[in-house]
Amino acid sequence: MPELPEVEVVRRALEKNLVGKKIVDINVGYTNIIDGDVSEFINNVCGKKVVGIKRLGKFLIFNLDKGNIISHLRMEGKYFYIKKDSINNKHIHVIFFLDDGYMLCYQDVRKFGRMWYKETLNLYNTAPLNKVGIDLTITTAYSKNELYKKIIKSKSAIKTTLLDQSIISGLGNIYVDEVLFLSKINPHLPSNKITLSDLDNILKYTLECFRKSIEFGGTTIRSYTSELGVIGHNQDNLYVHTKNICRICGTKIIKDKTNGRGTYYCPKCQKQD
């Protein structure tokens, strides 16, 4: 569910609530959430203090006074920072008990999310971060030509290529539709037809969409919350995703599929070729 802006809003909430707190106990109800051995994870994390919260692409990184937790929310993962024993439901799979009498609950209805413990960590380097492509909000010095080469190497639809996290990271199904609309590119256009000036637009509008959505607290269409009970409001800013009529030209928005993902675009503003 969450894409880069939503993960960033979650990161800020976690930073506000967790930094300086010590994890005193952990309860894991659904072990597949944890990568590797669960008791090892618990042993590694218990007694550690949270010193910082970072993000790369759609990954959250909890820096501990020794070691790190990497967390990916996938479709439905959510964090709730809340008083101990004040909430319990069958979708809360991991609970971190903190030394301030609060707990950090990880809820995940679809159980797709994952957490990793890493003793040492380097951005873009330590698995699973080693497969993360350029995060435009973090890395400004990168080779646009290298990026362009990667994109035009593929004959797949440009939407599919932009969803590939190993090229540009952070775009998901909502923002990719928005970026392609703003760039006036048809989502089904083969990636090898993309021009350098298309790429300029893609990069510009990706950053613009991310920045604006973060400012509005992320996009809540179905169930996204950045913390317990807090939804986002960027859905009011969307141009095509889940929309019926183009805000620019009034044409009926087409909804079809790109590799199985629901795809929204304006057939007039985003003509093929």
Added chain:
DNA sequence: AAGTTCCCCTGTTAGC
């Protein structure tokens, strides 16, 4: 080897 499709899960909604 690149480009699809399937699958991991559960809940909600659309369609008959």
Added chain:
DNA sequence: TGCTAACAGGGGAACT
């Protein structure tokens, strides 16, 4: 109303 199929902010394995 009630069943069933399709769908949902993701990504990796297993296909072709």
